[in-house]
Amino acid sequence: MKFNKLLSSFVSLSAVAFMLASCSTGQNSDDTVYLHVYNWQDYIYQFDPQNGYESPDMVEQFETFINTPENKQTYGLTKNVKVIYDTFDTPETMYNELKLNKTTFDIMCPSDYMIQKLALNLDGLESTRIQKVDFSRAPNYAKYVSPFLTDNLKDVLIDDNKPELGSLNDYAIGYMWGTLGLLYNPGAKTLVDKGYTEETIIEDFTKSDAWNILWENDDYASVASIKDSIRDTYSMGIMHVYNDEFKNLQEKYEAGKITKDVYKKDINAIFNRNDDETIKKVQEALIELKNRIYGFEVDTGKTDIVTGKVGVNLAWSGDAVYSMDQAEEMKQFFYYSLPSYGANIWFDGWCIPESCTGDNLSAAYAFLDFLSIPDNAAANMDYIGYTPFIAGDSVLSQVHEWYDSKDAENAVPYDLGYFFDGTLESEESDPIIMCEPEQTKRQLHAQYPEKNEIDHLCIMKDFGKANDSIVTMWENVKVNPLPIWVTVIVIASIVFMLGYLGSYQLIRKARIKRRKKLRAK
Amino acid sequence: MVKKILAKTYIFLILFLMYVPILVLIAYSFTNTQQIGQWNGIFTLELYAKLFKNQDIMVALGNTVILAIISAAVSTLLGTLGAIGAFYANKKTRAAIENVNQIPVVNAEIVIALSLTFVFVILGQYIFKAHIFSFWTLLIGHVVLCAPFVYLNVKPKLQQMDPSLYEAALDLGASPRSALKEVMVPQLLPGILSGFMLSISLSLDDFIVTAFTRGPGLLSGNESIQTLSTYIQGVIKKKAIPIELRALTTLIFIGVIVVAVLVTFYNGKQSRKIKKRKGREY
Numbered sequence: 001m002k003f004n005k006l007l008s009s010f011v012s013l014s015a016v017a018f019m020l021a022s023c024s025t026g027q028n029s030d031d032t033v034y035l036h037v038y039n040w041q042d043y044i045y046q047f048d049p050q051n052g053y054e055s056p057d058m059v060e061q062f063e064t065f066i067n068t069p070e071n072k073q074t075y076g077l078t079k080n081v082k083v084i085y086d087t088f089d090t091p092e093t094m095y096n097e098l099k100l101n102k103t104t105f106d107i108m109c110p111s112d113y114m115i116q117k118l119a120l121n122l123d124g125l126e127s128t129r130i131q132k133v134d135f136s137r138a139p140n141y142a143k144y145v146s147p148f149l150t151d152n153l154k155d156v157l158i159d160d161n162k163p164e165l166g167s168l169n170d171y172a173i174g175y176m177w178g179t180l181g182l183l184y185n186p187g188a189k190t191l192v193d194k195g196y197t198e199e200t201i202i203e204d205f206t207k208s209d210a211w212n213i214l215w216e217n218d219d220y221a222s223v224a225s226i227k228d229s230i231r232d233t234y235s236m237g238i239m240h241v242y243n244d245e246f247k248n249l250q251e252k253y254e255a256g257k258i259t260k261d262v263y264k265k266d267i268n269a270i271f272n273r274n275d276d277e278t279i280k281k282v283q284e285a286l287i288e289l290k291n292r293i294y295g296f297e298v299d300t301g302k303t304d305i306v307t308g309k310v311g312v313n314l315a316w317s318g319d320a321v322y323s324m325d326q327a328e329e330m331k332q333f334f335y336y337s338l339p340s341y342g343a344n345i346w347f348d349g350w351c352i353p354e355s356c357t358g359d360n361l362s363a364a365y366a367f368l369d370f371l372s373i374p375d376n377a378a379a380n381m382d383y384i385g386y387t388p389f390i391a392g393d394s395v396l397s398q399v400h401e402w403y404d405s406k407d408a409e410n411a412v413p414y415d416l417g418y419f420f421d422g423t424l425e426s427e428e429s430d431p432i433i434m435c436e437p438e439q440t441k442r443q444l445h446a447q448y449p450e451k452n453e454i455d456h457l458c459i460m461k462d463f464g465k466a467n468d469s470i471v472t473m474w475e476n477v478k479v480n481p482l483p484i485w486v487t488v489i490v491i492a493s494i495v496f497m498l499g500y501l502g503s504y505q506l507i508r509k510a511r512i513k514r515r516k517k518l519r520a521k
Numbered sequence: 522m523v524k525k526i527l528a529k530t531y532i533f534l535i536l537f538l539m540y541v542p543i544l545v546l547i548a549y550s551f552t553n554t555q556q557i558g559q560w561n562g563i564f565t566l567e568l569y570a571k572l573f574k575n576q577d578i579m580v581a582l583g584n585t586v587i588l589a590i591i592s593a594a595v596s597t598l599l600g601t602l603g604a605i606g607a608f609y610a611n612k613k614t615r616a617a618i619e620n621v622n623q624i625p626v627v628n629a630e631i632v633i634a635l636s637l638t639f640v641f642v643i644l645g646q647y648i649f650k651a652h653i654f655s656f657w658t659l660l661i662g663h664v665v666l667c668a669p670f671v672y673l674n675v676k677p678k679l680q681q682m683d684p685s686l687y688e689a690a691l692d693l694g695a696s697p698r699s700a701l702k703e704v705m706v707p708q709l710l711p712g713i714l715s716g717f718m719l720s721i722s723l724s725l726d727d728f729i730v731t732a733f734t735r736g737p738g739l740l741s742g743n744e745s746i747q748t749l750s751t752y753i754q755g756v757i758k759k760k761a762i763p764i765e766l767r768a769l770t771t772l773i774f775i776g777v778i779v780v781a782v783l784v785t786f787y788n789g790k791q792s793r794k795i796k797k798r799k800g801r802e803y
Contacts, residue, residue, distance in 0.1 A: 041755030050571055084743045089755045093732075100642050102738070103652045219657070299757040307558040323761065326555050384759065 004283040005474035011469035016127040021413060031388030033079045035363040038108035040348070041087040043176070045376070045383040051385060059083045059446030064372045066363070075137075075366035079359055084369070098353070101127040106356040107364045109175055112156065112168060112347045113231070113462040119158045119171045119351075119390050120462070130353040133171050139364040141173055141372035144392040145198075146419045149174055150347065150455065155264065156459050174389030175370045176380075178317035179449055179457065180232055180344040182210060182337040185327070190223050203333060206441065209247070210339035211239040214289060214312070220291035223311035228296040228473045235271070235344045235460050237289075242270050250257060250456065260455060267342055271458035279473045286477045296478075305334065316346075318386035324443050325385070333438070335448040338453055340510060345449075345457035349389075387447045390422035396431060403435045403444045413452045414444060543774055550767040556764075557767075568768040575765050581752040582769065583740045585725060588656075588748065592663035593720035599664065600671025600720075605705065608679045625669045628783050636732035637662050641734065654736025659746060662734035663724045664791030670723065678712035708755075711788075718784075726750060 009320040045058040055061065062406070065071055067082045088094040091110035097103065104127075118130045135142045153169035186201040195218070204213060206218070214221045228232060239246070246267060253263040276325065290296070294310050301313040302323045315323065320336045322459070329336050350368050352361070369377060374392030381388050381398060396416070405411035411434040435444055449457065459466050459470075482490075545557065550568055554561045557685075572578060573663070607618040625633055645653040690700035706713070726751035735746045749769075753762060753770075 035571075040759050041752075050574060084737070086745045087747075087755050089758050093522075099639060101646070101652075102638070102642065102654050302558060303761050307556045309558075318759065329555065330559055386759075440761045 014070055017368070025510060031079050032365045033077065033081050033359040035081055035082045035360060035367060036086070036104065036106045038086050038105040038229050039090060040109060041089065043087075043109070043348075043384055043386075044072055048383075055379070056480050058371070058376065058380065059085050061376070061446055062367055065370055066366050069427075071366070075122065076362045076368070077359060081363045081366070089263075095128070097123060099123070103353050105353060107352055107367065108359045109348055109349050109350050109489045112172075112349070112459060114461045115172045115349055115351050116156065116158055117167060119165070119168075121465075126354070130351045131354050131356070132166065133173055134365075138173060138369040138372060140369045140502060141390075144374050144377070144390045144423050145174060145371055146389060146391040147179060148418050149347070149389050151348065151351075152457075152459065154328055154474075155268065156461060168347075168349075171373055172347075172351050174347055175371070176318070176343065176384070176386040176388055178386055179338055179348045179446070180235060180316055180346065181320065182213075182312060182339070183305060183315040183320040183323060183334055184312045184330065184337060185305055185308075185334050186479045187332060188307065191219060191311055194219050196453075199431070202441070205335065205337040206314070208250075208340045209243055210337050211236060211341070212243060214293060215240060215285070218292060220312055221289075222294060224293045224313065225295055225297045225310040226289070226293055226350045227301060228298045230470065231460060232280060232316075232344075233286055233474075233477075236314060237285045238271055238278070239274065239342060240285050241281045241340070242273070242280070244342060250341060253455070264455065267456065268458050271342065271344075272461050274434065274463055276469065278471055279466070283473045283476055286473075289479060301492070306330075306332075320382065320441050321385045324446070332336045335438075335441045337441070338449055339454055340444070342348050342456045342458055344460055346460070347385075347389075347498045391420045391428050393424055393426045396420050396424065396429050399444075399448070400433060403433050405434055405436045405439075407436065407439055408434070410437065411435060412440060414440055414448075416448050418451050419448060436507075454517065533737065543770075547771045549773065550771040553764070555780070561648060568765055572765040572768040572772075575754065576765065577747070578738045578749075578763065578765060578769065580612055580751045581747045584746050585750075587739060587746040588663060588746075589721045589724040590661065590773035591661055592724045593668060593717050596664045597671050597717045598721045599711050600668040600716055601675050601709065602676035603668070604672045605701070605709075608676070608684075622669045627672070630666070630708060630727075630729045633665060634662065634730045637665065637730070638733045641773060652736070656738030658738070659731065659735045659738070662730040663727065666727060666730050667720035668722050672718050674716035674719060675712040677710055678709045682708045690735060709758060711791075718780075728754065729797065 015180070023201040043057075045053070047053060047055070047057045047060075056064075062311055063081065066075070066077070072078065074478050086105070088097070088108075089368075091114040094108060095114060098105075098108075098118075115130070118128055121129050142349060149171055153172065154167045154172065156168040157163060158167065158171070171247040182199065182205060184205050186219045187203075188199040191201060202219070204210070207213070214224050226236070249258075249263060249266050249270075252258050260267075297304060297313075301315060302309070302319040303326075304310045305313045305323050305412070306326045313323075313334070320334075324336070350371075352364055356364055372379070372390050374390055375396040377388040377390035377395045378398040381395065399416070403414075407496070415431065416433060417431040420429070424431070433444065439445065440450065549557050549560075549748055551565065552561060552563050552569045553565050554563075589717065595715055603618070603622075607615045608619070641653055641658050644653060682705075686704055687700055690704045695703065711737050727748075731748050732751055732754070733744075735748075735751070739746050753766070754762065
């Protein structure tokens with residue numbers, strides 16, 4: 001009896017705790033707004049004194065910043081703001097959590113194609129709908145964002161057939177951006193043993209059609225690892241399959257036969273092709289690639305190349321910077337190649353779900369605006385290694401500090417005017433970096449592509465309706481198709497075993513029945 | 522003789538191959554190189570100091586351990602009681618329970634995780650009218666994962682036991698509760714303990730169910746609960762695995778060894794005791 005009482009009280013108690021726990025989050029109390037932020041893991045400045053990051057977390061700095069009377073007034077807040085900071089591992093995880101309506105977030109930071117998918121919201125769900133951004137509520141962003149990037153975002157229409165839906169720029173406050181290129185180690189032991197010199201390797205990888213190199217040269221392919229990611233490999237496949245078309249367009253553009261707008265539109269159209277024929281061609285190319293390369297990797301490429309397991313890696317610019325920094329500590333020097341016939345440029349940006357309103361919306365804009373202050377953007381860049389959307393003096397001086405050459409005589413100019421022009425306030429800021437010649441192929445090149453390369457960068461949109469066929473394509477690439485005779489033998493043996501077991505059971509049952517009958521007699 | 526030597530080399534070779542990766546990791550936990558494979562010759566305990574100062578890892582570790590202990594305790598309780606109940610139930614009920622118990626064991630983890638998530642989402646939408654993902658949903662997820670294994674561990678002990686012991690205790694005047702406590706549990710203890718240990722290890726390294734059913738709570742406060750597995754999965758997307766984890770792995774490995782040795786020692790003592798008792802009897 002006593003036990004039962006205990007049990008029932010425990011059950012009711014846990015039910016109460018269950019309710020309490022579910023109510024305590026997401027709901028604002030009288031004097032505090034809870035701002036629920038959803039970001040990639042390790043994608044914001046954090047307090048880490050052991051590695052020299054002495055100031056408090058960016059989130060904490062924001063809470064100190066916003067909870068002063070003046071700043072509250074500026075952003076239209078009356079209550080205090082407290083940030084709940086959650087992290088996801090991939091945009092797909094984020095999308096599924098939204099779709100299931102597990103929790104509600106006030107701002108989240110997926111990649112470009114995912115923002116497009118959310119803005120399009122083909123599923124028509126309430127929980128995955130995002131709202132348009134009001135830039136007047138984030139004045140720092142409007143002031144310091146690089147015009148080069150907003151132009152790029154404006155080029156991506158949410159739906160090509162419905163221009164009234166607007167572009168990516170209407171739905172996102174940019175955070176970080178980068179490119180997808182080939183990271184390579186000119187001192188890789190396997191290559192050196194085969195008679196390659198550092199100069200020939202660098203020369204091969206800086207060719208305009210370097211994307212083809214892994215299909216053409218088995219020595220490079222055998223030391224290359226490729227990201228196990230459907231979008232990144234697809235973009236590489238496209239670059240290989242339509243290499244000639246990219247080449248022709250570029251020649252026309254450089255000869256002045258077509259304007260920049262037409263050129264950009266055309267290369268983006270090729271880059272985003274996903275008709276059945278293209279998918280088939282890409283599949284063939286990727287299967288060929290798979291049989292040549294060292295292997296696919298899941299997020300280990302950036303360390304594998306440092307330990308010497310591979311010599312070439314398909315890398316995001318930020319990962320490339322990480323690997324180059326790591327390698328430098330061991331006196332190894334890696335290079336980053338962005339083949340000039342074209343490459344992928346990508347963005348991670350903040351978007352705001354429809355469900356975020358009132359005080360939460362004000363707090364959300366305050367947070368995004370705080371991140372857009374150039375000092376903070378520079379701190380994030382320093383900590384994460386990726387390149388922020390924000391230009392401005394402090395970011396530029398950070399770049400100067402990292403890359404200005406000590407050896408003035410051999411320094412070469414690296415023009416970042418395309419990125420910083422229009423955001424600089426100080427007279428002394430000079431967007432031309434005088435860097436060491438190697439830097440034009442290394443970290444600086446990964447963080448900011450060269451001026452003459454930026455026209456050739458393409459954005460990969462959401463696959464849209466072709467998504468299913470591309471996923472099937474990727475599955476076909478990943479599995480090793482069995483020869484027909486193996487399939488036949490496997491199926492035959494399974495059928496035989498099932499038939500044997502089944503008939504054995506039947507025989508046994510019949511026997512038992514007969515025995516029972518005999519016994520009854 | 523030759524056969525014996527060959528057999529021994531074979532065993533040692535396999536053990537060696539199994540433990541080499543862990544030993545390499547342990548060796549590298551005493552140096553501060555960023556990459557495994559690049560021995561820089563510096564012997565230092567820096568990683569251990571860093572480990573305890575890394576708040577993210579400490580929070581994740583704390584969450585993992587608390588969750589493992591609580592979920593193992595709950596699963597052990599449920600699994601043991603379930604096994605006893607099923608053992609004394611009639612044949613049909615027992616067969617039904619046994620079959621239902623097999624489902625989570627045989628099923629892919631992702632199916633369990635997804636179905637639990639759906640249940641919680643529906644509960645939250647129609648009954649609680651709020652988002653109910655929290656420590657409790659995570660706990661339920663882990664108990665669903667672990668309890669069937671406890672059941673499977675206790676069952677053989679029940680079959681070894683004389684089924685009339687419990688009835689004899691009742692006949693001799695014990696109340697059902699004390700009969701359970703004084704007679705049944707000591708008989709089943711080895712099975713219960715191994716079920717508990719298994720639950721802990723299942724819960725410690727679980728990723729899929731955790732990722733699907735977690736919500737805010739425990740040491741993470743208002744933020745989603747991070748366990749070691751979800752933390753590592755998130756961190757490798759934009760950065761590499763933190764080097765401090767080498768130190769943590771070493772510590773966990775040592776902890777496991779200590780527990781394993783203690784258990785073996787205890788079992789040895791127990792079996793010696795039983796032998797003695799048997800010696801007296803016969």
